[in-house]
Amino acid sequence: MAQISTNEFRSGVKVEIEGEPYNIVSNEFVKPGKGQPFNRVKLRHLKTGRVIERTFKSGEKLNEADVNETKMRMLYKEADGVIFMDDQTYDQITIPNSLIADKDQWLMEEVLYDVVFYKGEPIEVVPPTFMEMVITETAPGLRGDTSGRVLKPAMTNSGAKIQVPIFCNEGDKIKVDTRTGDYVSRI
């Protein structure tokens, strides 16, 4: 397995510690002028999200985590999981609801998601950063205020509860940032 050294530890690089996969969050170089250099590294566990801190001698190496991402199309939801399909191979997999967790609000049929696999097992579903969706429930739109600064709650067809400007109406198509859940624009 490929090994990578502390000087290549950049945010987003995935490594393995004690057989567990981690995503590097930050890497601080600590070095006394003439002394032994160290790297203080923050890592987030890829499955549990728990953040740990480790100190390495500069130049120490870790195994790269066997992680890859595949674009997969969401087909439908079942009671205990969600079915995704690889458009290239037509392979279908069921991702358990426990893994989907709060991503459920961004799941819509026929949309392509990044599914992250660790050693062949799915561990995360990443929605597109910006998604288009339709407002299914909200208070009637108010004319007059077009600044977009005044917000009201709304529900979308993906099931997400977000805040939208008060001029929006049910049936409006909007763009949403899935990282923050923020309304971006009306389409």
Next chain:
Amino acid sequence: MSQESKIDRLKDRGAMFAKARAFFAQRNVLEVDCPVLSGAAPVDAHIDIIETRCNRYLHSSVEYAMKRLLAQGIGDIYQLSHVFREGEFGRLHNPEFTMVEWYRRNFTYTGLIEETIDFIYLFLGPIPSRCLSYKEALDTYAKDAVPPPEGAEWTPDTFTAYRMAFVVQPHLGKDELTVITHFPPAQAALGRMTTVGGELVAERFEIFYKGIELANGSHELCNPVEQRARLHLANAQRQADNKSALPLDENFLSALQLGLPDCCGVAVGFDRLMLLRHNAESLADILPFAWKEA
């Protein structure tokens, strides 16, 4: 950080170059400009050198060249220079940085500590200061420190370095400049050995403020035989760490043979002084163009 612009900070930087030079002029210390590129590199176990395509190395400090001039009888000298260290990049590190290095003949070790503190005052104003030996610092702040789980296979020297950098250093210079004196033999660098309270220690010091290392100085080693042995030792450590050994600077070693006058020398990080002067977060905030934008 204060609301001043980068240009304001660079104007202040320029003014501080002038003040630094005036500081040395007032003390009759001569400015020199030894070459940045040389045929042999300073050999340090933990400092990596940037090599160029013409078989020359970018200097990581001006020490060897300045000592050659000292051996030739030039007298007290300083150099305000860019120096280069491969891979040293972070909030407090930039692979190219500005160092002020100076040497004083017939100065005592404590005399140079005092002068270095005066130099720091130019940038930070008068701040109280205290001295603490390396051993006292470890005993005070890191007596019960244990290695982290990932350090199970570290050597005792690595663990000592870890305690100093991670456990002790954050305590140094919280409200006052802290001078760490008398380093253990394994960290003598180019300092002379002496005996304090029955223990062999190096006459080397470092100065910290707000947990940041600002200066490294020593009563300089003049013995060419011991000097050569230390360079070989540093190269052996490099090879143990899977790094290449570096060629020894024979010009420097013959200068010691010729006779280096009894002197003390210190190197001060100019950029870090500017960082503290402006309450900046990172060197990128005070440099014209830091590594990633250079």
